[in-house]
Amino acid sequence: MPPATAALPSETLRDVLARVVEIPELRATYEKFLDLDAVTLADLPVLTKETLAGALNGVIRQARSRPHGAYVYGSGGTTGTPRLSLVPTGMFVEDITRHWQPLASDDILVNFNTPGRMWSSHNFFNAVAHHAGAVTIPLGAVDNDELADWLDFVDQLGATALDATPSQIARILEFCDSTGRPLPAFRKLLWTGEGYSKRAAEITRRLMPDGRLYGVYGSTESWVIGVNEPDCPTDTFHVVPYQHVEIEDGVVLVTNTHPESVNPILRYRIGDLGEFVDCPCGRPDRALRIRGRDDPQLKFSSILLLPTDVTEVARAVSGVRDVQLVLFRHGQPDERMEIRLLVQPDTPREDIERLVHQRVVTQVYKLGFAVGSAPDRLAVRVVDELVTSAQTQKTPLVVHAEKAGVAPSAPVGGQD
Template sequence: MTEVDKRLRDVVRQAAGLPFFSDRYAHLDLAGEFSITDVPEMTREDITASMTLASGQPGRGGAYLFTSGGSTAAPKVAWIPIAMHLDAILGHWRPLGPGDVLANLAMPGRLWSAHYFYNGMAERCGADAIGLGHVEAGEWPQWLDFLDTHGTTALCGTPSTLEQVLALALRLRHPILRRLRAALFFGEPCPESLVRLCREEVPGVRLWGNYGSTETWVIGHNGPDCDATTFHVFPHQHVEVVDGSVLVTTLHEDAVSPVVRYRIGDRARWTQCACGGDRALRLLGREGALIKFAGTLVAPDELLGLARADASVAAAQAAWREADPERLEIRVVPGAGATPDVDALRARLLDSQIDLRFALRGDDDAFEIVVVDRLQVNDRTAKTPSLVPLDPPR
């Protein structure tokens, strides 16, 4: 029995002592060497129920309560130890060092975790932190001056925010680019356009990313020599890929509430990262993200992947209206100096979706490629969703 197998069974046995898990684990021989694959998976609803019951349990240290969601549905909660597993994380992923000044662009407040995590990371690394948070687009020229004046060497934020800030600094030929050396991303997939921007236009800025969720906390990390969609799993996180779906069990001894075979909702496969490191997980998108449009099931992420693969497209987002008259827009941001051929792009997307192409006969206006200057961003989290609601017609 390996040390990981032993720790997995210990986590399950500890969980079995809580009311939420006792019935779920009744079929397991907890005294024996049961297989982790015999343990039921956890859903988001399970995570919320178990963590609510586990809060206030004696014999543990203090914790933060963070949430995910809450914009359109009930928030999903997670109790995270005050130390936020930072020692375990920084032992393998350390993008900052003494002398760095981090501009923290993550949104603070409303139980949103990233802002506090990156402030804590800066402290542990011996760096300074400027807790700036969200900035409106028109305010950025003045804030770039401010950040440059105060010696900023690193930025952290969603890929959407980082790309916006770096592209503006490049257009302005802002002196802050002489000092910036790192951009830390989280919260959403890193687009190829941001990778190209850092690699070709601002090569002094190197990309560092982490992957996880509020419920599991940080699962994996990557660095400047890694593929942007590939993350190396931390030793305190046990990841299974079952039929393409990611299941996570948290092994950290300071975990407040059990996270056992949690189905995080992502698709992935094990791969070999360009950096040569091990335990590399390549993310392939969300699972089960289907909408009913034109009488057929459509996977917006598949359409967006095809749109982003077009050389003239820098970024893409789907906007959907379910109510009559239903409509689906694929909104695309042009690449630098490019003009997307919307008719050719629309035809290419429909050719990949035979059912959708057939369903739209005689109703072509319901599906359209729309060129936009920027994509819609969530005001609370600064994330750029793949799918947004389309306003009803006036």
């Protein structure tokens, strides 16, 4: 049987509670639990992103009294009002690499994650490589028009591994595939930030059949929750010892028990659905399988739908490599949706746009009815690239055009 949630030892829970109560914005909510003779996690409220964001000033004050330093990282929001997170400067790397060792001292790692702008992944992978005694090339994200020269450069240095988001990995491998450029001698791919998509998995299998994948799962607020190794499915992660994970009605809740944790991560609702499973890699410890987001519904044209319902129908069409939904004037009476497609080379664009459009409006419950009287509200476009975050290099499933500065695609054919 898959392992169930183990109880968090009462002494550990009281230590976490005591640290949380030190934060003024959270004291009234949590101090009463310290007076109970017996308290369990189930007695405590779930911590939301909004509550955590409201405690930022207290978290910063607490961090200034700690004997170790802390990084301030951005975890989302806007440039005007970013959601901020504090992580100890050691980033728990020593604890993580006791259970996850993607690099050895003879590796040369190319760090493709974006540095700066309070983004955390670049610093994290530099630290992982340092701990392993590996050589690091802290390159950062590279645009396609510079990619050939930089790949030549890292090839000359003998790079053996890269780290990036799965979107970046797919883009780099697709660039080599489409241009005929030999891939550098990468034997390891380190990834985080988003799920390992079908698009990334397909091109990885084809171009790097012997490549070894090493992933980490977590968030900027909670930090690394679980680790993934080459023999693990890419949606399955082994929980690191300083994290305690609960599954409540399918929702992932995490408590960070590390004494150096700065953020008050106590039954934190990370925003994902999950389940405990036996991992086929054979490790005896519990594994967490991520099943998707726990807040996935999207309201469009007065109906609620799951974005994955749309994208799965589109991906099932032969020739489609990847899919993204772009919303224009979302929530307004004249809102529109573009289903953007990456397709296999030599795929007839107009034909596949028409086919995807026809299947989506007939197979996605109520969507065809919702746009039937206003067909211009839904378009399908073949594009050369999907919208990717310049900061994180992630490819979001749903993009709000005005927030992201995205213009509508030029019509290629079919539905307008």
